[in-house]
Amino acid sequence: MPDATFACPDLTTFCRLDELGLVAVGQRVEPQRAVIACRVVEPDDWCHRCGQHGVLRDTVVRRLAHEPLGWRPTVLEVLVRRYRCADCCHVWRQDMTMAAEPKARLSRRGLRWALEGIVVQHLTVARVAEGLAVSWNTANDAVLAEGKRVLIDDPHRFDGVTTIGVDEHVVRHEALLIRMEVRDLHRLAVVAVG
Ligand SMILES: [Zn+2]
Numbered sequence: 234m235p236d237a238t239f240a241c242p243d244l245t246t247f248c249r250l251d252e253l254g255l256v257a258v259g260q261r262v263e264p265q266r267a268v269i270a271c272r273v274v275e276p277d278d279w280c281h282r283c284g285q286h287g288v289l290r291d292t293v294v295r296r297l298a299h300e301p302l303g304w305r306p307t308v309l310e311v312l313v314r315r316y317r318c319a320d321c322c323h324v325w326r327q328d329m330t331m332a333a334e335p336k337a338r339l340s341r342r343g344l345r346w347a348l349e350g351i352v353v354q355h356l357t358v359a360r361v362a363e364g365l366a367v368s369w370n371t372a373n374d375a376v377l378a379e380g381k382r383v384l385i386d387d388p389h390r391f392d393g394v395t396t397i398g399v400d401e402h403v404v405r406h407e408a409l410l411i412r413m414e415v416r417d418l419h420r421l422a423v424v425a426v427g
């Protein structure tokens with residue numbers, strides 16, 4: 234035996250849900266997709282307004298497209314607690330910003346997978362949408378917003394860049410939209426998208 238150590242099989246770490254502040258509590262494997270039921274780890278049960286302890290009101294389900302595992306779309310069904318403050322009547326949900334942007338349809342890992350698929354693997358938006366089991370528009374909007382957030386809004390994106398190249402490819406044939414990427418050829422990172 235090599236000296237590699239094994240931990241117990243664990244869906245939470247295998248699916249990188251721990252990075253999202255989530256813990257897996259169930260799984261449903263269907264032929265076309267896998268669904269993982271999760272809870273938010275942090276209770277977040279103190280009033281966001283006045284700091285009093287909140288009372289559990291109910292639980293809502295938020296669905297997020299996660300990175301596909303084994304090329305099968307993976308959906309997270311996150312059970313999110315809603316609390317009510319007895320003092321100031323404020324109602325809030327558990328904070329899920331580690332898992333996804335507010336109102337986003339993709340988990341942060343799903344978004345990362347989509348962005349890397351397009352930028353690094355040169356997958357089409359259609360292929361990425363299929364992998365996530367979301368619509369073309371949902372995938373496209375999410376990737377553009379995330380690309381802008383992590384690449385273009387970063388004022389230090391040209392730090393350390395010594396060689397840049399330009400790569401053009403057709404993103405959407407039917408609309409004849411051409412995307413131009415400026416890449417740092419040493420780090421293989423896209424530093425601007427236009
Ligand atoms: Zn309160």
